[in-house]
Amino acid sequence: xxxxxxxxxxxxxxxxxxxxxxxxxxxxxxxxxxxxxxxxxxxxxxxxxxxxxxxxxxxxxxxxxxxxxxxxxxxxxxxxxxxxxxxxxxxxxxxxxxxxxxxxxxxxxxxxxxxxxxxxxxxxxxxxxxxxxxxxxxxxxxxxxxxxxxxxxxxxxxxxxxxxxxxxxxxxxxxxxxxxxxxxxxxxxxxxxxxxxxxxxxxxxxxxxxxxxxxxxxxxxxxxxxxxxxxxxxxxxxxxxxxxxxxxxxxxxxxxxxxxxxxxxxxxxxxxxxxxxxxxxxxxxxxxxxxxxxxxxxxxxxxxxxxxxxxxxxxxxxxxxxxxxxxxxxxxxxxxxxxxxxxxxxxxxxxxxxxxxxxxxxxxxxxxxxxxxxxxxxxxxxxxxxxxxxxxxxxxxxxxxxxxxxxxxxxxxxxxxxxxxxxxxxxxxxxxxxxxxxxxxxxxxxxxxxxxxxxxxxxxxxxxxxxxxxxxxxxxxxxxxxxxxxxxxxxxxxxxxxxxxxxxxxxxxxxxxxxxxxxxxxxxxxxxxxxxxxxxxxxxx
Ligand code: SF4
Ligand code: SF4
Ligand code: FES
Numbered sequence: 071x072x073x074x075x076x077x078x079x080x081x082x083x084x085x086x087x088x089x090x091x092x093x094x095x096x097x098x099x100x101x102x103x104x105x106x107x108x109x110x111x112x113x114x115x116x117x118x119x120x121x122x123x124x125x126x127x128x129x130x131x132x133x134x135x136x137x138x139x140x141x142x143x144x145x146x147x148x149x150x151x152x153x154x155x156x157x158x159x160x161x162x163x164x165x166x167x168x169x170x171x172x173x174x175x176x177x178x179x180x181x182x183x184x185x186x187x188x189x190x191x192x193x194x195x196x197x198x199x200x201x202x203x204x205x206x207x208x209x210x211x212x213x214x215x216x217x218x219x220x221x222x223x224x225x226x227x228x229x230x231x232x233x234x235x236x237x238x239x240x241x242x243x244x245x246x247x248x249x250x251x252x253x254x255x256x257x258x259x260x261x262x263x264x265x266x267x268x269x270x271x272x273x274x275x276x277x278x279x280x281x282x283x284x285x286x287x288x289x290x291x292x293x294x295x296x297x298x299x300x301x302x303x304x305x306x307x308x309x310x311x312x313x314x315x316x317x318x319x320x321x322x323x324x325x326x327x328x329x330x331x332x333x334x335x336x337x338x339x340x341x342x343x344x345x346x347x348x349x350x351x352x353x354x355x356x357x358x359x360x361x362x363x364x365x366x367x368x369x370x371x372x373x374x375x376x377x378x379x380x381x382x383x384x385x386x387x388x389x390x391x392x393x394x395x396x397x398x399x400x401x402x403x404x405x406x407x408x409x410x411x412x413x414x415x416x417x418x419x420x421x422x423x424x425x426x427x428x429x430x431x432x433x434x435x436x437x438x439x440x441x442x443x444x445x446x447x448x449x450x451x452x453x454x455x456x457x458x459x460x461x462x463x464x465x466x467x468x469x470x471x472x473x474x475x476x477x478x479x480x481x482x483x484x485x486x487x488x489x490x491x492x493x494x495x496x497x498x499x500x501x502x503x504x505x506x507x508x509x510x511x512x513x514x515x516x517x518x519x520x521x522x523x524x525x526x527x528x529x530x531x532x533x534x535x536x537x538x539x540x541x542x543x544x545x546x547x548x549x550x551x552x553x554x555x556x557x558x559x560x561x562x563x564x565x566x567x568x569x570x571x572x573x574x575x576x577x578x579x580x581x582x583x584x585x586x587x588x589x590x591x592x593x594x595x596x597x598x599x600x601x602x603x604x605x606x607x608x609x610x611x
Pocket of ligand 3 (some may be wrong): 101102103104105112113114115116117118119133134135230
């Protein structure tokens with residue numbers, strides 16, 4: 071380890087650590103535009119100047135390039151350093167459009183924050199009478215809008231596309247104050263990770279087409295969560311706003327965007343576009359009430375009637391448990407899987423219980439994050455050993471055709487995406503079909519009993535990713551409509567059916583999982599939600 075001094079405080083860092091990171095470890099955030107710990111160092115903005123004393127000689131230098139050395143003394147706010155910072159701000163502001171009132175980045179813009187914190191020279195506080203104009207509002211791909219006038223030419227986005235995705239869609243052209251970010255000839259910013267350039271752009275030059283003019287960021291709340299889009303389990307923040315009654319609003323939605331949460335072992339700073347822009351399903355096309363079979367098909371009902379009907383149906387199969395099948399889902403949390411296993415497996419002795427269908431894994435893993443398995447918790451289901459019976463669930467449907475099952479409980483499967491019409495029609499032949507799901511699906515036969523379940527953003531729980539890492543997600547808001555979280559629903563069914571699973575609350579389930587799932591006891595649940603922190607954050611943007 072290397073020992074150095076930051077503003078008089080001694081700190082130890084690994085050899086090779088840059089001074090800017092050493093400062094961070096000492097709790098000092100050095101202002102910066104071009105530096106990002108996930109990208110190769112460029113050292114082009116000169117905003118990160120600090121005073122460095124090394125081997126008896128002092129200099130003002132850029133902290134993102136200089137490596138920390140033994141005995142080094144770093145001072146982050148000398149007069150010369152503050153002057154240098156103001157000078158950089160002056161250069162950046164001379165031609166900047168200062169259109170903050172309608173910039174989507176307002177509230178989380180480094181140029182705004184640094185101006186408030188560090189100011190500029192007197193000249194930098196004035197505007198040029200003839201500033202250089204550059205193109206504005208350029209859709210450079212399906213997800214990102216570019217405003218070249220706001221760009222501070224830090225090249226973070228250029229380096230991301232060159233070094234992280236290897237797609238090299240962006241470059242800088244022209245010279246001096248006419249330097250402009252541009253799309254390379256014949257290219258469009260449409261790689262599978264394009265939304266990350268918005269996160270890392272320190273100003274409002276790159277904005278999210280999906281989020282533009284949706285909400286001022288200071289009205290958003292955030293909840294730590296886990297992306298359910300694939301078995302990677304990227305760490306996310308759900309940014310939402312409940313102030314507006316979303317049900318009455320035309321564009322009814324509570325969630326306004328997902329942002330990556332740094333986890334060096336899982337997703338680092340990044341999210342794929344598929345996961346990032348998958349949030350509308352939280353509010354769209356949701357199943358809002360229980361549905362029961364009526365004379366003319368499925369009709370909306372209430373929980374009491376639905377639970378009474380479900381219990382009556384399940385009671386009928388108690389004498390012949392071999393004819394009861396349960397199709398769990400790798401989209402369910404560890405907690406819900408354990409509760410379902412205890413109710414249907416140990417309690418009702420279902421003849422078949424499984425959580426996977428053969429057709430559901432698509433394509434191949436990509437080189438960065440995305441996994442071919444587009445479900446978040448297959449590993450958790452595997453580790454909980456929930457399979458029962460000899461009939462693989464992949465053959466469940468032929469099992470139906472063979473009349474081996476009289477009753478089936480299906481959790482979170484849109485079977486219409488996996489099966490053709492003739493196979494779907496087989497479900498109508500079941501004596502009992504109970505469906506527990508978050509969304510309305512076309513395949514539901516009119517004989518089913520359908521119970522609305524909460525989405526991941528509406529309940530607490532955990533997923534186990536493909537590497538066996540247990541990660542908790544928190545509850546951002548209450549379930550929509552009459553939907554209920556699966557854990558409380560399963561505990562209620564167990565109570566009504568007289569099944570004693572050995573736990574009667576989420577905390578009881580957590581205690582049981584701590585003894586069953588490796589790493590569960592060590593993984594910390596996330597329960598807090600707060601306003602989004604718009605400046606001085608430790609995570610870079
Ligand atoms: S668009 Fe943003 S990230 Fe890209 S160079 Fe300009 S300021 Fe940097
Ligand atoms: S890689 Fe997977 S977990 Fe990560 S954001 Fe994409 S879909 Fe979600
Ligand atoms: S030169 Fe260090 S952050 Fe840009």
